[in-house]
Amino acid sequence: MTTSTPATATNTPIGRVIGLSVGLALIVGVITLAFAWPSADMGPNELPIAVVGPEAAAEQVQDQLDEAQPDAFDVTAAADAGEAETLIREREVYAALQIAPDGVTVYTASAASPVVARLATGIADQIAAQMGQASGQTVEVTVDDLVALPADDPNGAGLSASALPLAMGGIVVAALIGLTVRGSGRQAAAAILAPPAVGAAVAAVLLYVLESLDGDFLPIAGALALAMAATAWSIIGLVKLLGRAGLALGAVIVMLVGNPLSGMTSAPEMLPAPWGEFGQYLTPGAGGTLLRSTAYFDGNGASTAVWVLAAWLAAGAVLFVIGAVRAKVRAVGADEPERAEVAV
Numbered sequence: 240m241t242t243s244t245p246a247t248a249t250n251t252p253i254g255r256v257i258g259l260s261v262g263l264a265l266i267v268g269v270i271t272l273a274f275a276w277p278s279a280d281m282g283p284n285e286l287p288i289a290v291v292g293p294e295a296a297a298e299q300v301q302d303q304l305d306e307a308q309p310d311a312f313d314v315t316a317a318a319d320a321g322e323a324e325t326l327i328r329e330r331e332v333y334a335a336l337q338i339a340p341d342g343v344t345v346y347t348a349s350a351a352s353p354v355v356a357r358l359a360t361g362i363a364d365q366i367a368a369q370m371g372q373a374s375g376q377t378v379e380v381t382v383d384d385l386v387a388l389p390a391d392d393p394n395g396a397g398l399s400a401s402a403l404p405l406a407m408g409g410i411v412v413a414a415l416i417g418l419t420v421r422g423s424g425r426q427a428a429a430a431i432l433a434p435p436a437v438g439a440a441v442a443a444v445l446l447y448v449l450e451s452l453d454g455d456f457l458p459i460a461g462a463l464a465l466a467m468a469a470t471a472w473s474i475i476g477l478v479k480l481l482g483r484a485g486l487a488l489g490a491v492i493v494m495l496v497g498n499p500l501s502g503m504t505s506a507p508e509m510l511p512a513p514w515g516e517f518g519q520y521l522t523p524g525a526g527g528t529l530l531r532s533t534a535y536f537d538g539n540g541a542s543t544a545v546w547v548l549a550a551w552l553a554a555g556a557v558l559f560v561i562g563a564v565r566a567k568v569r570a571v572g573a574d575e576p577e578r579a580e581v582a583v
Contacts, residue, residue, distance in 0.1 A: 281354075281505060283311040284512040288359060289326050291317045291337035291344075300336065304362070320346070327351075327385050330532060330540025333506065334359035336366070342379040343367045348386035350453075350535035352506040353395050356384065386535050389453055397451020398531065401441070402503035405463070405530075406493050406523045408437055409470025414486055416471070417478030423563040430468075430475050430559075438464030454534040462533040462541075466526025469548035469555070473522065476558025480565075497521035502528075519543070522551050 290297040297316035304312045315332060317323035323335035327348050333355045337344040345363035347356035360382055367378040388395050416429045442460035445452045452459060470493055477485030500510060500518025507515035507524065518524035525547035532541035 281509050283358065284508055284515065285310060285313045286355065286508040287313045287315065287332040289315045289317040289323050289332045289335035291320055291323050291335060324385055328536060328539060330536055336363055338366060342381060344381045344383060346383050346385055349384050349388050350386040353388065354505040354509060389450055391450040397445060397449040399504045401445060402498060402501050402523060402527055404441060405466055405526050406470065406498045409467050409522065410474060410490050410493055412437060412467065412471040413474035413478060413489065417475045417486065426475065430472055434468035434471055435464040437467050452534040458533050462529045465548050466522060466529060469551040470522040472555030473551045476555035476562065479559045479562030493522060497523035500524060520547055522548060
């Protein structure tokens with residue numbers, strides 16, 4: 240009597256195991272680089288600030304700052320404190336310095352960037368120290384935060400943390416619609432309805448639960464909805480055109496490139512040049528700028544962000560239509576042989 244031994248599965252070739260390990264190392268390395276590099280190399284790059292006084296005073300401050308750190312700041316002259324405040328509230332500059340013999344006043348907007356507000360205050364402290372050494376007297380520094388963050392979130396942690404939900408929310412919406420909803424019309428309807436609902440939910444959390452934002456609910460919800468729609472539609476368009484590969488490509492663009500370069504945790508001008516500016520042309524950066532401008536600055540400084548988000552949304556819609564038409568043409572082509580066979 241003979242017995243048969245059960246068949247055993249073939250072991251994975253060692254070369255494939257090594258290749259998998261190397262591939263995983265590269266993937267994790269790229270992810271680490273994408274998220275850690277902007278923070279590790281953070282510093283001002285053409286950061287716009289103002290100096291209250293004549294053009295000569297602004298040029299003098301510009302020269303002093305360039306000597307300490309070349310190309311770090313872009314200094315603009317403001318005729319008086321009122322013009323400096325206008326520049327800050329319209330998001331033309333992040334801060335302004337008013338230098339007088341008896342003291343230095345620094346006008347900031349921590350809502351624009353707590354990091355930059357602290358940086359501007361540090362510059363004012365250095366100028367005051369140099370003036371004190373030259374005069375032998377103590378020079379006071381006065382800080383006037385013109386657009387402050389909420390008292391419940393003075394460091395803007397909630398606003399900074401919203402960058403990840405903004406990016407992930409659009410990806411999740413696109414994945415669920417693109418891969419689970421059947422029919423191009425149903426997918427389009429879901430992609431129209433979902434972003435406003437998600438935007439309203441996120442706005443409610445940020446405004447009423449975390450209390451990380453100031454402002455009115457509807458404008459903030461609208462800003463979040465537009466950001467969500469731009470991300471979702473761009474990825475849905477890629478999914479409709481390329482299938483699951485489109486979802487992967489969209490996730491890479493949004494999460495590995497757009498999210499680290501959004502500037503939400505600091506400011507775009509604090510990221511390595513030119514990547515901070517480049518990040519503003521991707522949906523996470525544009526969405527973050529739109530949200531900040533809507534919540535704290537009455538929409539000032541948001542026009543470019545709106546156009547960027549609208550462009551991504553439109554591009555996604557075009558890709559979606561192309562993918563839908565191509566799928567319909569393929570379906571009709573597949574039906575032709577069957578019709579011909581029936582006719583025979």
